[in-house]
Amino acid sequence: MRIISGNLKGRKIAQPNSNNTRPLKDLTKESIFNIMEHSNLLKFSFEKSSILDLFSGVGSFGLECISRGAKKVVFFENYPETVKILKKNIYDLNCEKKTQIIEDDIFKIKSLNSLNKEKFEVIFLDPPYKEKKLNNLLGDIIFLKLLKKNGIIIMHRNKKDNEFYPKKFKILKTKIYGISKIIFGLIS
Numbered sequence: 001m002r003i004i005s006g007n008l009k010g011r012k013i014a015q016p017n018s019n020n021t022r023p024l025k026d027l028t029k030e031s032i033f034n035i036m037e038h039s040n041l042l043k044f045s046f047e048k049s050s051i052l053d054l055f056s057g058v059g060s061f062g063l064e065c066i067s068r069g070a071k072k073v074v075f076f077e078n079y080p081e082t083v084k085i086l087k088k089n090i091y092d093l094n095c096e097k098k099t100q101i102i103e104d105d106i107f108k109i110k111s112l113n114s115l116n117k118e119k120f121e122v123i124f125l126d127p128p129y130k131e132k133k134l135n136n137l138l139g140d141i142i143f144l145k146l147l148k149k150n151g152i153i154i155m156h157r158n159k160k161d162n163e164f165y166p167k168k169f170k171i172l173k174t175k176i177y178g179i180s181k182i183i184f185g186l187i188s
Contacts, residue, residue, distance in 0.1 A: 001060055004030050006067030008093055013060055014085050024060050024126060024156060028177045032154060033064065035184065036122075041172045042184065043150050046070050049121040052146060054106055054137075059086045059099075061124050066095050074100045074115065107133055112140055119148040126156040139166050147187050155183040 001013040004026060024032075036044055046069040053062035054076045062073035073095075077083050083103045090099050104111040123141060127134060134155070141147065153169070159181040165171070173184040 002026065003064055003067045004033065006064070006069065008063070008067035011093055013058055013063060013089050015058055016082055016085050028180050028182065029060060029064060031175065031177060032182055033068070035173065035175070039173065042152055044121065044152060050118065052076070052120040052123045054123065054125045055127045056086065057082055057126065059089050061126065062099070063089060063093060063095060065122070066098050070098070072098055072100070074102065074118070076102050076104070076106050076111070078103065078105055107137060112144055112146065115146065118146070120146055121148050121151045123147055123151070123153045125153065134163060135165060138169055142166055142168050142187055151186065153185045153187070157181045157183060
């Protein structure tokens with residue numbers, strides 16, 4: 001796994017040897033970023049943006065955002081072994097000043113409350129494919145108003161998942177890559 005573009009382009013990202021994470025494949029990640037940067041549907045610029053990376057794993061998505069100009073990324077990860085590798089990746093890429101790690105269960109609303117009313121241009125969710133509480137989590141994101149106006153939510157799901165989302169979540173675009181489904185949406 002590597003950084004695809006920006007000032008950290010080509011730098012490697014360490015991965016765990018366990019099955020606790022499902023790394024975002026480079027091709028899928030590259031496609032997500034191409035859509036973010038070039039789609040007429042999304043009004044987004046990495047420059048000085050704040051990113052919330054939920055179920056962040058080893059930080060592939062968030063570190064790519066920093067490489068492309070994001071000012072801050074908040075990583076949420078629950079597995080201690082994975083957090084250890086995430087911290088190493090942040091250190092190895094010299095990104096400590098632009099990152100915050102919250103090591104907690106994302107499904108506890110108090111965890112999200114720890115963000116102190118911070119708002120984000122992008123919220124990226126990459127939960128385990130079998131995770132069924134995503135609707136509740138989106139509801140918490142809406143309730144806590146974590147997304148800035150015109151901000152986007154990006155979700156990485158299994159293409160077979162037919163989930164129902166809160167009424168205020170509007171899907172803008174869905175793309176399929178192998179077994180992955182990438183959903184771009186906003187809060188209306």
